[in-house]
Amino acid sequence: MPELPEVETVVRSLRPRLLHRQLGEVRLSKFSLREKWNPKWNALLPGKEIVSIERRGKWILLALADGSHLSVHLGMTGRLLINSAAEAAKPHTHFQANLLSSTEELRFVDPRRFGALWYAAAGSDTRFPAEAAMGPEPWQLTPGGFQEAVQAAKRSIKAILLDQSIIAGVGNIYADEALFQSRVHPTLLGSNLKPPHIEKLRKAILKVLERAIEKHGSTIINFYYGDEESGGFQNEFMVYDRYEAPCKRCKTAIQRIRLAGRSTHFCPLCQPG
């Protein structure tokens, strides 16, 4: 479900509620998530203080006091919640950890189980499985670096934007929105794009992500942060989820195609192929 702005929203919401708290007893459901949980990790978490909560790409990183990390990927439907331990766990709760000296616990709920939980001991090379292959955060990506990566790829620019090894955190919604903002047609091959367009796209990605973070992400069906708060960026979509609706810039009907295995939305007039 969530892309960079939604994950950032969750991180900012959790940070004041979770920082400097200690994990207690851990319980896992019988269902496995995308990454297999090693039962040995259960014993390593209790007593450890959460000393920072950061985001890398679409991963949430809980840094623990001994230098280890508990990393969480929300997949499509994952939610990381702080609930009263007295409250019955929601269906599809796969991880629960007491928060010491309180009546609350940290819970991971994920109906589709595309999400992941990972523990990385202090001194591990990586804090989550694909970290070594992950590309730069959008704000760290240099104009030259992005231009080089895009022009080297003989595949659609949409597929390039979804590739986490090129740019971290962009998903289907924000790829479509950034392509619209920069007036780039999603099927164009990276190798065919000219430097001015690539730079325009890079800036559009930053602008779209920054605006979405300001609006606390997008809630289509089921993205919530905090307890039950919704994002607001869905009201500002120019193309995503607007099939056959009039383009907000030129009134042409928004088109939808299947590209890189994903539903892709664009304006045929504003984004010339």
Add this chain to the structure above:
DNA sequence: ATGCAGTCCTGTAAGC
């Protein structure tokens, strides 16, 4: 190197 289909899952909405 790339696209594409299939895979992991459940929930929702649309179509009949």
Add this chain to the structure above:
DNA sequence: TGCTTACAGGACTGCA
């Protein structure tokens, strides 16, 4: 009212 089908914000694998 049902039942069936398609599709969903992610990301991996295997195969042409």
